[in-house]
Amino acid sequence: MASSASLLCFSLLSLFLLQSCVAQIEQMPLFRSGHDQQQRKQQQRWQTDCRLDRLNALQPSRRVQSEAGVSEYWDLESDNQLQCAGVSAVRHTIQNRGLLLPFFSNAPVIFYVIQGRGFHGAVIPGCPETFEESGFQQSQRSQEQHQKVREICEGDIVAAPAGVAQWVYNNGDSPLVLVSFTDVGNQANQLDLNTRRFHIGGNPLKDQRSEQEMRQQSQSQSRRRRSESASERRNPNGNIFSGFDVGLLAESFKIDNKLASRLQNQNDRRERIVRVREDLHIVSPGRIQEEERRHEYRRGSYDEEEYRRRSNGGEYMMTNGLEETFCTLRMRHNIDRPSQADIFNPRGGRVTTVNNFNLPILRFLRLTAERGVLYKNAMMAPHFNLNSHSVFYVTRGSGRCQIVDDFGRTVFDGEVQEGQLLVVPQNYAVAKQASNRGFEWIAIKTNDNAMRNPLAGRISAIRALPEDLLSNAFRISREQARNLKNNREEVTVFSTQSSQQGRKY
Template identity: 50%
Template sequence: MATKTINVLAFVLLLQYASCYAQIEQVTSRSQGQQPHRFRGGECQIERLNTLEPSRRIEAEAGVSELWDEDEGQLQCAGVAVVRHIIQKRGLFLPAFTNAPELMYVVQGRGFQGVVFPGCPETYQSPEGSQHSQSRYGGQMRGERTQDQHQKVQQIREGDIIALPAGATHWIYNQGQSELVIVSVVDLSNQENQLDHSFRKFFLAGNPQQGRQQQGGSSQSWGPRRRGGSSQQESFGNIFSGFDEQILSESFAIDTELAQKLKCQDDQRGHIVEVQNELQIVSPRYREGEQEGESEWKREREWRGGRGRGTRDNGLEETLCTMRLRENINKPEKADIYNPRGGRFTTLNSFSLPILSFIGLSATRAVLYRDAIVAPHYHMNCHGVIYVTRGSGRIQIVDDSANTVFDGQLQEGQLLVVPQNFAVVKKAGSEGFEYVSFRTNDNAMVSSLAGRLSVIRSLPEQVVMNSYDVSREEARRLKYSREEFAVLSPGSRSSQRGMED
């Protein structure tokens, strides 16, 4: 008997060691810059690209969600799903989680967002005797608890990028006076998604399938399209509604009447509900004269500068509970590339927001002035998903067969995928061109084909001369006519270098 007990104990210890070792290996590989593995749902056989607009619209009491068609070829090639949420004033997007990592961009508005990680402490607490300590009906809560406690809540606003790991429960509340508009890219090809290649939203409240709208005679609802050619859709719902009431009652130590309310079966409000009065939550306020996120951003930049960019993380500097999930990329002073006549680029990757190394995504914000050009380039290690936030621009994309797979205008609210290694050039319209590009790599790399630091400029003159059958003078003009990098001024070439240089 003793020998059997020892063997069982040894087996359990071995499993624990294997689990810990696997987690250490995972953290180590990501801290060394290795991209999370991506699987492919299908080959990228793209002969023609088109601008994309939402194909489904799901309305709720206090907002609407618009979904792009997952079966669209270019989205399947990129391995992503795209959703746009429009939340009205005092609208609450109900708690939910997704089967794959998400990267959100706040197009307009402001509000609160909460993200829940299992095992992390409830670090936000209301003071004793505050209004937060009262129940909905004015009495004290069961067990004489007089404080509200919950995990961290962050304020969000226009220009914020928000990272969400797979399976992390989150909610959103519109605190502002205007609509809160958020565009979300879900990385279905990420290894964290071990279900099928479909976008799935698991709600913890409400009755989301009630949020529907008739479009063209068909009912639109939450849920992935059924595979196999069927036009029917599975609907997303409140996961508690599938459990037995008695089991819920025992699990929460509540009566069956309250357990029934968890299921929200008679709720007709949909997935975005209106909050009466104002949502009362525990959240820190900024002091007078303090700009949101400024001190935090400066501290992190100084800290990372002191460590050195090449220093490897040891996995202990930031735990998942304290890791930042948000960074604003709309501020001009944060631009990584700036041309006074052309515009600016701001890049967010795993160096500036470490959580991105865990979800394998990054983003770039572009603000182009009238008629400015983004130099021809290609993405070396990722796909790009462009969403236009303001203005319009002309885009040309060329594949490996030298076919122009896209040549057209991209306007506000539209979407376009730029496949990996396809060459692309952009030119802003008369009203300028602003967009955010979501990229399927936490450290996306772009190779420019024109201007400073470009491929052509980096080639020896003799290679350019023989490759294009041009004279030395023409080779130098190809290499040196543009002194600008990435964002090119409109109209004329920048300062040229004469032969005497």
């Protein structure tokens, strides 16, 4: 009898836990849909007629000055290699107390902080305002509340899904510089192959007009239908509230018409980056606690693993993603920490990859980020990306790159300098060598688990082939084949003789 009661109790407990798990899963539609998508046949990326017989290192195609900063764009419409990759980019330079106004786009976005520090906010639909001011005398109506705000600094990457509004504020003493990539070819984009930014505030007319002109030129060159070009010739109107009737806005927000008209910012000429007259008042965890943690870490009060745990709000940064609900997704990751490099050569440099394993949100954005640092004259082994395009931006120094297509033709052979962008198409072989100034880059790859196959080095494709096969393929002796396979013992990042002798190219 006692055993029957115990069995009944155990069954009821199991049923309760099962229902709790189901309820939790139902609150995470993003994870559920991601799992379903993996079970189904993957939707293809936007397909275009790629002309990739000649690649170029790209400078920004347009530049827009704002009140408190500058935005420089690599428009997808302006270059065929960007169209093929389905990725556009923009570099924002935000001055002290500069605020990049809230916007959202039709595709996933990843940005990298080149220098400076500040705050980043993202508005995730349906999630509560978990940051609020403390105060017993304040009513809930007058108490400040908003969604989570995260501090960002040099070396951080921040990822945001399509349609998630985000903003950036510079609270530091130096300019905050970030480069942002938009994966327009992503399956989350249900519109056309254009980067479409929807502005929640401000009146970025100059920005929109220059973007409109770029699209019109692209449409004229591609000889699209007149009706499409005519629709694009309509004058820009500012933020998304500008297209609504003032009375409708007043009724929606339950405000008067005068205040509703202010939402449209018709006479605002500050563009996308505006200056905050006084320091921006937001609710955020105190910086003092972070400084205390850093001080304790430097003194050796606790090790790096403990520091990472405390710096992430008590949670370890290396997670499997199951504990992250839709509203608590971790969007930020510092990719610059040398201790977290995947490949490190003390004489050559390092490569760090962030993908769906160490930043689970990338699983749903289907993107990978790569940070490369080559020391003076070092090189990265010739390699190719198995399952993704790669778009990289040079953050410091310069280097020589060679890219080879499927016909064995050199489609790019030249120097890529700081501030330039270069596209490496899927399966195209690429080699990089740093100049005397070193070579650093940030790359975005169009797969959440992008894979790279080196052609030289200890774990290369050549190393995996039989000696006799290499001997017959290249008409060399077996001794030469053995040397070809085994002479380079380093992995991916190589030191070179010119590292000590200096180099010319």
